[in-house]
Amino acid sequence: MAQEQKDLYLYTSQQSAWLYVALAKEEELGAEDLLVVDIKVGELAPNPSSGHSWETVTEVDVLFSTDAVDPRPQWALMRLLLQIYSHLEVPVPRLSVLYGRAKPKVQPALRIRQDGTFKIVQISDTHMVTGVRVCKDAIDAYRENLPESKADPLTVDFIGKTLDVKKPDLVVVAPIIECLIPFAAVFGNHDSEGIHVLSRMAQMSILQNLPFSLSPAPSQLPLLTLYFLDLYGQISSKIYNPDYDYIKQSQIDCARKKEDNNNPFYLSLAFLHIPLPEFSNCDLSIRKGYKREPPEGPYFNSHFYDALAREGILALGCGHDHVNDFSFHPVPWLCYAGGSGFGGYCLYGRERIHRRMRVWELDMSTESLKTWKQVEYAADRVDELVLVERGMVVEPPAEPVKGCVVV
Template identity: 35%
Template sequence: MTRRITRTISQLAIAGVCALFFVWFLDSRYRALPHSIHNMMPAHHPGFVITDITVTTCSTVNLLSSCRLDSKGWHRIEKDLYLGKGWVSSAYVHVKRKVEEDLLPEDKVVVDVSVGKLHPSMGAKGEGDEKWEARPAGIWIKRSGKIGESDSDRAVTSADILFGADAVDPREGWEMIGTSLLLDTSGEVHEPRLSIRRGKPAAPAKPTPRINDNGKFKIMQAADLHLSTGTGKCRDAMPVGYNNGKCEADPRTLEFVERLLDEEKPDLVILSGDQVNGETAPDTQSAIFKYADLFIKRKIPFATIFGNHDDEGDSLSREEQMELIESLPYSLSEAGPEEIDGVGNYYIEVLARGSSGHSALTIYMLDTHAYSPDERAFKGYDWLKQSQIDWFKQTAQGLKKAHEGYTHIHMDLSFIHIPLPEYADNSNPRKGELREGVTAPGFNSGFRDALVEEGVVMVSCGHDHANEYCALSRHENELPALWMCYAGGAGFGGYGGYGGYHRRIRFFDIDMNEARIFTYKRVEYGEIEKRIDEQMIVEGGKPAALVYEQ
């Protein structure tokens, strides 16, 4: 009898441990799924209002600890506030939400949020009928039961978590709240920040780029920003010892971009890959928002493609990143057709001046992927696939008839991340510096020839940070066929080196009156007011021969 009781107790104990392990396993699986955040965010559920906010903390070693609340009443924002780097803890923000039309008389709606150690009303002149309520992690909420149609814009309708002391939220109607959440973040450098939206989501502004009334159009190409979650660490910063050796990568990179936006006033910004350094950006959304904020607040259209680093580490996939980028104001980025390889194969039409509906410029953006799918046969990097080349050729040929209505010379340009194999042809005349080996794919899929066949006058890439030249690819009869440019790396989160390389950004100054394109670079340090290596690469709508200075 005693043995039977002992055996029964042991079986119950084992069953209990298994059940606890199963609960812990499920919760651990959810903690390990950062890619689910955009599908789970309250922002994707218009019509909801938030009625409460709280934070749960759980132990990663205690089987009895859980970071989940009742799913019928609470929605968890799927971002671990420790970014998976807490020694023994995870923490999540939960929101309680309800469809506005289903609110009952006794329901209260969150109308204000604050973060801090002190009561938000300290020093304020009264609070009125709505009182601040304390929640974990230094969150304070103010709720009201008096939400009608006339003041429904007061209601907090969505919440999100971003990371880093430099975090920003460029989305229409969103605002960052106070300081970082108050957690035991010993050893954690990424500060979690709460962002909220009031009212209903606004449709993002999507302007159509157009040639200016003077016939000019300027493109800024910023390559390889290599932004992180948080301020990031500088690599190969020049000059050595500048600012007493203190260098935060992302602030310095963004200040550089911001300065040139204000000085050059481009009409369009092309981000040609590796905007995000995936391995140092566990919250990719925060990194994307930092560069997007620069363009959105200046109302400058921008378009992105991906590099080999954007989706490394625990960052979002290419599909998830593009979905986020597409939703931002002034973003012209597109995922492109699902049936062809890659994410981010699309084109941008820049319309002629005035009220014309005709295209003056077509800009083709293509995804060059990341690493070789056949390392044994072709080491290094991936290449443009046949489906992409076919799409490009069919699209270009299909647009030609529509472009015939333009009364001036129409021009086609293209941007990619990884250079084409032809960039490594040292017989091509070039202007600018070749400082490092050309890391083009080992397999040549023929995209250069397709560009030439369809009359594209210029292609520009990133990837090799310290290379920043334009090279002229020629026909068999030695006539100019295609200009192939490098932008040069702009970000301090990526490598520099190679003899003291200064970060730089390339510009394309387009004059549609003469169908000319001038290109030049601006540097972050040194001759910061000077245009470097200015040259004409297109004249009369055709690639121009390189003219060397005497």
């Protein structure tokens, strides 16, 4: 079993504090071995006559910050904090305990609603931090519709985690899990930053074992295929600064259209964090939204966009450039989600940019696909755009480029 080492001061102090936990395999335990059946945090000893029903402790974790949450099944977050005395700016550590054996995760099912619609909410650039957060849940705008939309997936673009990557992950997905919404995640450039950060494999292991997680999960067909790709992160370059890693051939080979399933109306969408080089193509026409900053993606073009076009994938959603939220034509459509968090930059020049997220809606009754933005303080849909109607790609008239573009 791999060990995860984490300084309880999060490497911010000259002193260090460590919690060591020894795990043993059940089949290796003998009759003389003792088991830990509970953990208490506090200055007073627990009352042995409390009548508590004991269950074996099988794993212990450390999360940071007073507002930490743990939506993992059978995990209990200790109410009291660990008694270490640090500066106020250092997030305080809390223990989380797994009781009993972890039960196998039930794979969530994605289904079209009775009215023929299927909705995806793309949340990008949350920029959650390890300390106490002050923002609202990103899904508040759709909370009133949750009883009829529990089968809709929520694609989450995790970006901007600092110091302890696990706590922001769990904070973002906790309200999603609470509302019984299936979700998937793609990583961004910040998810590998820092010398103490968890590997992407370790982060994905956390995510894929959460309730309602589809990260990763194979497509079950037959109406819609969703591709989630990792564009890795920033790389050093003597040609282009900043420069980012590019889509590899192995990823292009995976993005193959599924076999024909005799369904006349079939859609495929793709999601990644960092925009492809084609987002900087001046020949493409903006149909809706704002281009406020130059798209920032990989200098090397591995022609993943061309592969998407050949496979008939209709649209690709990305994030990364917080104040861009425009949609490009032709097919595949290229659409920015826009930044959703308080942690990233939301002021460009003198213009205050409100938080927002992109919504995608498939309607089988009309064989259509549309998208719009849900913007902070706006009650109605913003920049709604019909991409497909009656099974045919729609080419709406081009609009003037809105917003300032710095060259």
